[in-house]
Amino acid sequence: MMFIRPVAHKDLDGLMNLARSAGVGLTSLPVNEERLSRRIARSVLSFAGELDKADQGYVFVMEDGATGAIAGICALEAAVGLKEPWYNYRVGTIVHASEELGVYSRHDTLFLSNDHTGYSELCTLFLHPDYRANRNGGLLSKSRFLFLAQFPQLFGKLVVAEMRGVSDEAGRSPFWEGLGRHFFSIDFAHADYLTGVGQKAFVAELMPKHPVYIDFLPPEAQAVIGQTHENTRPAVAMLESEGFRYEGYVDIFDAGPTVQTYTSEIRAVKESSVAAARLADPLPEGDKNFYLVSNDSLAGFRAILAETLAPTHEILLTPEQAQALNVEEGGHLRCVALYPKENA
Numbered sequence: 151m152m153f154i155r156p157v158a159h160k161d162l163d164g165l166m167n168l169a170r171s172a173g174v175g176l177t178s179l180p181v182n183e184e185r186l187s188r189r190i191a192r193s194v195l196s197f198a199g200e201l202d203k204a205d206q207g208y209v210f211v212m213e214d215g216a217t218g219a220i221a222g223i224c225a226l227e228a229a230v231g232l233k234e235p236w237y238n239y240r241v242g243t244i245v246h247a248s249e250e251l252g253v254y255s256r257h258d259t260l261f262l263s264n265d266h267t268g269y270s271e272l273c274t275l276f277l278h279p280d281y282r283a284n285r286n287g288g289l290l291s292k293s294r295f296l297f298l299a300q301f302p303q304l305f306g307k308l309v310v311a312e313m314r315g316v317s318d319e320a321g322r323s324p325f326w327e328g329l330g331r332h333f334f335s336i337d338f339a340h341a342d343y344l345t346g347v348g349q350k351a352f353v354a355e356l357m358p359k360h361p362v363y364i365d366f367l368p369p370e371a372q373a374v375i376g377q378t379h380e381n382t383r384p385a386v387a388m389l390e391s392e393g394f395r396y397e398g399y400v401d402i403f404d405a406g407p408t409v410q411t412y413t414s415e416i417r418a419v420k421e422s423s424v425a426a427a428r429l430a431d432p433l434p435e436g437d438k439n440f441y442l443v444s445n446d447s448l449a450g451f452r453a454i455l456a457e458t459l460a461p462t463h464e465i466l467l468t469p470e471q472a473q474a475l476n477v478e479e480g481g482h483l484r485c486v487a488l489y490p491k492e493n494a
């Protein structure tokens with residue numbers, strides 16, 4: 151059975167394996183052992199309650215219970231931009247008009263912003279291609295919402311997620327070629343790598359600070375503003391189905407969209423409820439559905455996907471499922487349907 155748990159120091163090799171298969175543009179999963187081991191250490195300290203909000207980052211892995219293999223990774227940053235500026239471009243409007251001359255022209259423009267400062271962030275979602283089946287992607291992405299619902303005091307009122315923008319197989323980004331390239335002699339792949347190893351603010355400081363008229367960018371660059379990388383469409387589809395929206399903010403390097411919402415408005419946060427574990431083997435017959443289920447422990451957080459009967463004040467689980475959650479009969483759980491009602 152697949153389960154979600156906090157990352158541990160022993161997972162470094164597993165994370166390196168995931169990073170190697172991730173490719174360019176998954177910024178926060180660089181193939182860099184030192185960086186990944188620092189990320190693990192920061193996560194371990196966060197779960198132990200030993201860091202300030204500005205430094206807290208919670209990293210989770212999906213473990214294949216049968217083999218112990220690390221199948222995927224996902225993370226939550228408590229608050230971005232509190233130590234180093236957090237940059238985005240906001241796609242806004244500038245109007246040049248003169249009634250006297252009968253001129254009116256409206257221009258889409260990129261404004262450099264730090265508007266997401268203090269927001270929480272969903273990031274580093276990656277499932278090994280061998281495991282992209284059996285709703286594992288949904289468990290991996292949405293297990294974070296049970297964590298948010300269980301520990302709201304650790305997070306901000308708003309949550310963002312930066313989606314990977316368009317780049318080709320060689321890691322060439324049309325937006326970077328049209329804009330960033332004028333300020334740097336480096337490739338997008340290299341800029342993205344520097345971002346992933348903690349140099350984003352440094353790179354961002356050298357990008358244009360004045361509004362950029364989109365009309366002046368090459369058509370290939372214009373075409374990808376706010377567009378998600380093909381491989382990242384499932385990731386953004388899941389967030390949109392939970393209530394996240396694109397509000398005109400894009401990545402400064404590849405123009406991938408940022409989606410956002412109020413934490414309390416996320417469907418799986420809003421609809422999640424607490425229930426006591428009730429064990430049954432086998433589960434009784436009846437109308438079953440898929441539920442995300444987590445325990446209520448911070449450092450010992452566990453989440454699984456269970457196909458079971460609709461929970462009441464109790465949720466029926468098999469002993470194997472309870473074991474994966476590290477709970478016994480009567481233990482405290484939080485659960486929510488995997489899918490919003492309309493697609494269940």
Ligand SMILES: CC(C)(COP(=O)(O)OP(=O)(O)OC[C@H]1O[C@@H](n2cnc3c(N)ncnc32)[C@H](O)[C@@H]1OP(=O)(O)O)[C@@H](O)C(=O)NCCC(=O)NCCSC(=O)CCC(=O)O
Nearest residue numbers: 272273274275276277282287311314381382383384385387
């Ligand atoms: C994102 C995941 C983990 C998702 O796993 P799977 O591919 O197995 O997911 P899936 O179950 O096939 O699809 C999930 C949902 O997306 C829908 N879906 C699939 N392909 C789609 C497409 N092309 N367009 C629109 N929707 C699509 C499915 O119908 C399904 O909907 P239903 O749920 O209704 O069935 C994986 O694809 C992956 O690792 N991708 C590569 C890495 C990546 O790009 N990561 C995101 C970077 S951006 C980031 O990290 C920030 C965002 C974040 O942290 O969440």
Ligand SMILES: NC(=[NH2+])NCCC[C@H](N)C(=O)O
Nearest residue numbers: 177178273274312314401406
């Ligand atoms: N180049 C980008 N637009 N990267 C953003 C996507 C990466 C993703 N948010 C992460 O945490 O790694």
